[in-house]
Amino acid sequence: MKNLENLASDFFRSIAPSCIRKSSIVFSDRVKKTGEYINAINVAIGNISLPTYPAMLKRLLFIEDINLKKGIWRYTQTEGIDSVNQTFKKIIKSFLRPGLAPELFTMVDTGASHVMKLVMLGVCGNFNGINRPIMMLDPVYTNYISIGQELGREIVAIDRELNSDGTFGDVEIDTIEKIIEEKNPSAFLIIPYDNPSGTLMTQETINKFAKICIKHNIFFVSDEAYRGLYYRDDIKFAPSIWNISEDEVPGINAAKIRISIESFSKLFNACGLRMGALVTDNELFFEQARAANTTYLCPSCIDQYIASAINDEDERDIQNWIGSLRFYYKKILSELYIGLKTLMPDLIVTQPEAAIYSMVDVRNVVKPGFDANDFVMYCASEGSVEISGVNYTLLVAPAAGFYKNKNRYANTQMRIACVLSDKEMKLVPELFVKLLKEYENKRN
Template identity: 20%
Template sequence: MNISKRVEQITPSSTLAITAKAKQLKQEGHDVIGLGAGEPDFNTPSYIIEAAYKSMLEGHTKYTPAGGMQSLKEAIQQKLQNDQQLSYSTDELIVTAGAKHALSLLFQALLNEGDKVVIPAPYWVSYPEQVKVAGGVPVIVESKEENEFKVTPEQLEASIDERTKAFILNSPSNPTGVVYSKEEIKALAEICLKHDIVIVSDEIYEKLMYQSTVHVSPAQLSEQVRNQTVIINGVSKSHSMTGWRIGFAAGNQALIKGMSNLASHTTSNPAVMAQYGALAAYQENDDAVEEMRQSFEGRLEKSFERLQQIDGVECVKPQGAFYLFPNVRKAVESGGFTDVDEWAKTLLEEEKVAVVPGSGFGAPDNVRLSYATSLEQVEAALDRIERFIQKHKK
């Protein structure tokens, strides 16, 4: 049976592939340390679980509007006001089955065949694939490691033509963990305003910021920029709710309505009990969120210090998320490997450490290491990586 061309062009997720291989080795009895998955290792806070359970007992198990419950939209509305001093009507909000779903609906609602989306590399693996599935053309702009993996206004302007429809800004970034400053975001936003380009601001790691770094959304800069921006966010990373699949988008009312119409004919509403869990997450205090953030920051400091001691590895220090994105090109070359993909594959086979090759993120000299696991596991993995590099050094 022939499948559609839109499906044939999709590149499988490298993060899911490496995680699946690591799980297989674990099932075979191997002592595998997985640094591939992009999710917190903490359980969802108990008050959220209890709220979802209570909602089911009370009979909240039926359909909701496709764009999400009104009460949850109002909680998101309040969250945006409290955290970022941003005012949105509930008609400018949609609740989705995860932030990934919000992005997918956005590109389908925004793009016509052949429209272009500027994507800075390194990028989250699903950005280019979602753009392609929506009929768009991903335009990859390679940021420089010496510039902390941040794309410059000059690079953005040079990538724009008459078919450019949107620019993706992911801060804090997956996979690099870097954070754009207010001044850097303002300079990029001015280019987008000049060319009437939608700013897709993926803020899913907003709550995971370190070293007193302050998160800035483009929508906070001015009313004009706010009107040109679509915020993507959710509870997956902030509240350790990856499996609950609740995200949201905030933006232009007509665009949000289009996204809701798409959802009504595809997924319908996100799971209602998960919506009640997210409602509790946004209505209750953030003590659990702050405790997770502090734990991640402690892991970052210690794991980054250890990583710097490994020969053949260089790394830009992250300011957010829960990833390290070291350049291992020197280790690859000294070990006689063809490329980073082969190096990572052999590392998993020999030392049972799962890392994600940077090729899937548009950065073939790097690997992504997640420290969303215990510090003991991360340190043990880094010891194995150092041993692996020394073993293959020529």
């Protein structure tokens, strides 16, 4: 039954794989079809390959919970077990500036992506017959765009452009105010440690945005999956909506507008654990989020048990762990930048201040009509480079999938996730440049 017309919905028939997953699907089909022996260096998706936090691994290998050992794996409460909720609170607390103690209501969920969906269900959409969008900065993590399409939720995106020096332009407060007046959003979502741009949002900027949200009485949502992964030496405390003080932003505590999206994937090298959380200072929003999530019963009891190992850790140990990740990623990102610019100086390459991604723009080195998606599909379906007797290809993410608005340079940009071993990441510049030249030579 190949034709889905009149059988499947318009949405289902029109949906395409995510820009961060599509290349791996195409490559997998290639290998199955041809039987070709080729190694794919997959930096299209932020799938961390580093070992997880030791206490979590120990808890998995030496299970002490009696019911889990007996194979009695029952549903937990919808919001998750108390110990894992305390874990998320403890992680946030370990980042707080002295004197700050926000009241937090937490609900764990099956990964941050599901939390994104739940948040978008709650903060935007139909308000007494008026459709109100959620406001974000463009480019934005592609899953928000996809989830918005799935839910029928409108996204208003504020343009940012990748400059020729590898930096993204700042967003003016006046621009945000104008969009709020014109589009009437019900929430403003930020990613302080930005995916995909690698831009770091300072606490001062977060505070300015918080004042706008209080002024217009809209939710202030922050995706803090990469909290603590910053690479500037002048940062003493991790920028966060939970590091907003009453002195700096009067009324922030009474406003009850803060929501953060939390994840174990990046800070604890546990992408496959699928453990995220919704955290808010608004008790009613928490209660309604829990009510909405009862449909999905609960997160995995096993994943919750493993994640709650962090609750027994000292806050200093948590911060030391994240500090070691900062050191690692700062080195990897720097080496990637140097490698790409050395081999092809006219590439535009970001020098990330946060998160684990680099953006590359080839607009200065390719012929007119270049399409990053076509290049990515070429690498996945037929591209091959031999290095030291081994055949490789490279999987990256076309940046057009991260732009909600039309951007004049989106089709020449790609995102690289620095998630593989040091040895594998060292191959990325050579593979990227050789495959790009190979592809350009094949184009008319």
